[in-house]
Amino acid sequence: MLTVKFQDETGTPDMLPWLRVADACHRIRLSDDAERGHARDMSWLEWRQPSSYLPDRGPDGDPSPEDWRWLRGHPRMLGIRGMPADSAADLARMLAPSRGVARAGLDALALAEAAREARMDPAAWSLALLERDPRRWSHDVQAAPDADPLLGWWGVWAAPDWMPGLSGPGLALALADLARAGRYRCDHAVGPDGRVYPIPPDVWDRIDGLGLAGSFGIVEGF
Numbered sequence: 001m002l003t004v005k006f007q008d009e010t011g012t013p014d015m016l017p018w019l020r021v022a023d024a025c026h027r028i029r030l031s032d033d034a035e036r037g038h039a040r041d042m043s044w045l046e047w048r049q050p051s052s053y054l055p056d057r058g059p060d061g062d063p064s065p066e067d068w069r070w071l072r073g074h075p076r077m078l079g080i081r082g083m084p085a086d087s088a089a090d091l092a093r094m095l096a097p098s099r100g101v102a103r104a105g106l107d108a109l110a111l112a113e114a115a116r117e118a119r120m121d122p123a124a125w126s127l128a129l130l131e132r133d134p135r136r137w138s139h140d141v142q143a144a145p146d147a148d149p150l151l152g153w154w155g156v157w158a159a160p161d162w163m164p165g166l167s168g169p170g171l172a173l174a175l176a177d178l179a180r181a182g183r184y185r186c187d188h189a190v191g192p193d194g195r196v197y198p199i200p201p202d203v204w205d206r207i208d209g210l211g212l213a214g215s216f217g218i219v220e221g222f
Contacts, residue, residue: 001057002022004109007101007102009106016110018078018114019113021114021125021128022110024127024128024132025118025124026060027051028121029124035054035055036050040154045192046192047191050131050152062116064116068087070115071111071112071115071118074118076141078111078129079135079137088111125142130145130158134158134169138161139156144156145159148215149212157172158173174188174197179215185204187200
């Protein structure tokens with residue numbers, strides 16, 4: 001698990017939003033195909049973020065000044081408008097009056113970890129952002145996941161701006177559930193908590209337009 005330390009304080013993914021995304025990206029980036037497949041299966045069964053089922057990983061390096069320079073040039077990769085600070089230390093000083101010295105330092109270091117992960121593996125970062133902070137995900141900036149409905153939370157159907165007002169994690173997991181069951185053009189899916197997720201006709205039309213009916217066991221011409 002990624003953590004950050006500032007003065008006598010330790011920050012964890014549970015308390016620092018940027019570190020939460022960075023840790024998810026870290027797990028995804030270092031996982032192999034078998035681990036990712038297992039994570040997708042468990043995510044489908046329990047409707048939770050796939051990275052929750054990936055092995056915990058220790059750090060494999062520290063953020064560098066180059067990572068921060070990259071962040072200043074690519075702030076939208078993290079879903080932020082701009083980065084006026086020249087370094088994590090500079091950002092901590094800017095945040096200290098409103099957040100306190102310790103929390104400002106932890107937040108700045110967490111953002112540095114996020115920048116490192118996003119720079120190292122944009123595709124893994126895209127998936128992590130979809131999992132942990134989807135409101136910051138944008139299709140014109142992030143690496144686009146595949147549209148295969150079987151991918152669930154790691155597919156583009158989880159992106160809120162893929163089909164605004166319709167797409168999101170709930171739709172993505174509902175489609176994955178229907179695809180695994182071969183239930184083509186079903187108007188709803190039921191989550192493990194009993195909640196009903198409607199699948200509007202517009203979604204099925206989009207699936208047909210993308211040639212994805214085969215994910216639901218449909219063979220054209222038969």
